[in-house]
Amino acid sequence: MNFELTEERQMLQDTLRRYLSDRYTTATRNAIIDSDTGMSDEIWTELAELGVIGALFTEEQGGFGGAGFDITTVFEELGRAGVVEPFLDTAILGGGLIAALGDDTQKQLLDEVIAGGAHLALAHGEPTSRYDLSRVETTVVQNGTTGGGADVQNGENIVLNGRKAVVVNAEAAGHLIVSARESGAADDPAGISLFLVPAGTPGLSLRGYPLFSGGRAAEVTLDNVTLPASARLGLANKGFAALADVVARADVALVAEVMGAMETATELTRDYLMTRKQFGRPIGTFQALAHRYSDLLIELEQARSAVINAAGHLDKPSEIRDLQVSAARNLIGRVGRHVAEETIQMHGGIAMTQEYELAHIAKRITLADHRFGDTDYHLERFIDLSAA
Template sequence: MDLTLSDEQRLLRESADRFVAETFTSEHRKKAANDPLGYSPAIWKQFAELGWLALPIAEAHGGLGGGAIEIGLLMEAFGRGLVSEPFLSTVVIGAALVAECGTEAQKQAILPKIAEGALTLAFAHSERAARFDLAHVDTTATKSAGGWRLNGSKVAVLDGAAAGQIIVSARIANANGASGKLGLFLVPAGAPGLTSRDYARLGGGRGCNLDLRDVQLPADALLGDGSDALPAIETVVDRAMAALGAEAVGIMQTLLDTTLEYTKIRKQFGRPLSANQVIRHRLADVAMQVDEARSMALRAALMANAEPVARGRAASGAKAKIGKCARFVAEQAVQLHGAMGVTEELDIGAYFKRLLAFDTLFGGSAHHYRRHAALSGRVHA
C-alpha cells in the first residue's frame, strides 16, 4: 500500500500548518474562550475562502470531493492550534449526514451553503441514558397536521448554540403510537419549543443541552425519505472519530515538540534536563506513543469507506488506542514541565484539557474496546 501523500495533499498540509501557526496564537485562543459563539466568524469565512469547508462535499453540491485523508490532514493541523471553529460539527458530521440521508433537493439547498460558510450545523443525538449507544434514542417524532412534532432532550451537542440549523435524531412513532425507526430532522435555531443551555467545553469551544417540547416542524424537515437513519449515523460517527484521532495526534505532536524543546533549555544542577538519561527515556516513550496514535488515526481514515464491520473496528480501535496514548503523552508533558505545566502562562494545560475531552467524546477507551470486541465476534454486542 502506497501511503505517500499526493502533491495536492502535501500542499493542503503545508498551507493548513502555516495558516494555523500564524492565526491560532495563545492570545487568539484566550479571546475565543470569552466569545459567546466560541469561535471567530471572520476566521470561519477564511476557512470557506481557503476551500476547507467544501473539502469533503461532492462536486455536484459545490464541494471539492475530498476524502478522509484530506480531512485528517486538516484536523491534525487544527489540533496543533487548538482550533475551536465548528469544523467537526458542521462539515465532518453535519454535511456528511445531509449527504448520506438527504434528498437531492435537500442536498442542493444545504450543502452549497456549508461550502460557502453561510450555514453552520450541529448534530443533536446523545441522550443521558444512552451511554454512547448510538441506537438508544428516546426523543420522539410524531406526525402532525402540518408535519412533525418533536419531544425529548439531548445532551453534549457540539456548537449547538451557534448553529443555524440542528440535526436532531428521533424515533418516528408508528400509526399505533409505538416507537419505530430512527429519523433525522432539521430544526432551525430558535424554533418555538426548543430550549438551549449553553456552556463552555473542556479544552475550548462550546456545547449545549437541548430540550424539545412540542417543537413543530414542516413535513420536509425530515432528512431523506424516512428510511432508518441509524446506519448513516454509525457511518458518520465512525468517520468523525477518525477525524478526531487526527486532531489528537496534532495535539500530541505539539506537546512532544514543546516538551522536547523545554528540556533542552531548562537547566537543573547546571545541566539541561535532556542530559539526564531517564528524561531521554521518557521522551522516547512519548515519541513512540505519538507514532502509534498517528498509525491508528491513519488506519481509521483509510478504512472510512470500508464495509461497516471493518470500518467500525478501525474507528473504535483508533479511538480506544489513541485515548490511551493521549493521556500518557499529556501527563508526561505536564510532569516534565514541572509546576509550569499547570499554569496559565503556558499552553500545556490547554492541550491537556483538549485531550481529556477527546477521550470522552463519542465514548472513552473502555467503551470502544467493548465495541471492537463485539464487532470482532468475541462477545455479543
C-alpha cells in the same frame, strides 16, 4: 504501497500549517475561548476560504475531497494548533448528514456550509444515552399518531419532544439535526428518524455553556416542537445507518485531531527539556526524562499508524470500517492519556498554567475521549466486532 500525501493534500497541509501558525497563536486562541460565542467568525471564514470545509466533501457534494485522508489532513492541522472552531460539528456531522440524506432543497444548505456561511449541530446524544449511538428516547409524533409506515412521509405536522445533551455548537447553528424515535425499543437501531430543525423554532430551547476544552455546547429541550413534513432528513425509521456513517467519519477526525495535538505536546516538551535548566544542566539530559521523551515518540508512531488504518478503511463495509475505527480510537485514547499526562509532568508547574500552550493542547487531547465513545467503549466495541 505509498504512505506519502498526494500533492494536493500536501499543499493543503502546508497552507493550513502556515496559516494557523501565523494567525492562531496561543493568545488569539485563548481570547476566542473567553469570548461570548467561543469561536471566531473571522477565522472560520478565512479557513473556509482556504478550503478546510471543501476538503471534507466530494466533488459531487460540492467540495474537492471527502476521503478519509482528506479528513485526517485537515484535522491533524486543526489539532496541532488546538483549533476550537466547530468544524467537526458543522461540517463532518451536520454537513455529512445533509450530504448523505438531504433532498435538493436541503442540499442548498450544504453549499452554504462549504462556503463558510452556515453552522450546523447534531442533537443526538441524550442525558442518559452516554455513548450508546442507538439509544434515542426523544419522541416524534406525526398527525397525532406514532409508529412507522410509509404513509407518515406524507403527513403535514411533525411534533418532537425530548432532551438532547451536550449538543456542541447548538447556539451558533442555523439548523439542528435532531434524532428521534419513530418506532422500536429505546436502544433499537431501527426506528430512528432525523429532522432538520431551524434555530428559533417555537418549543426549542437551549441552555448554552462553554466547554472545558474550548467552544460551546448546549442542553437542548424539545417541547412540542412542530415542524412541516419537509423537515424530515431521509426516510422515516432509517436514520441510524447514516448516523453511524458520519460518526465513523467523526471518529477519524477525532483521532487525527488528537494526533496533531500530541505532536504539538511532544514538540513543546522537547523544546522545554532542552532549554529548562535545573542542577546546572538542561533537564532533558537527565536520563529519567530523556527515556520518557523517547517513549512518547515511540507511542506517537503507533498512533500515526492507527490513524492511517482508520482513514484507509473509512469507505469499506461498516463491519470492517468499524473494527479499524474502534482500534484507532482505543489506541489513540490510551496514547493520548499517556502523552497528555506525561508532557504536563515533564514540564512541571508551567504546563498547568492557562497561558502556556500545552495546557490547552492537553485539554483537547483529554476531552476528545468524551465524544462518541471513550477508550474503554471502543475496546469493548472492538472485542464485540472481532467476535462477530
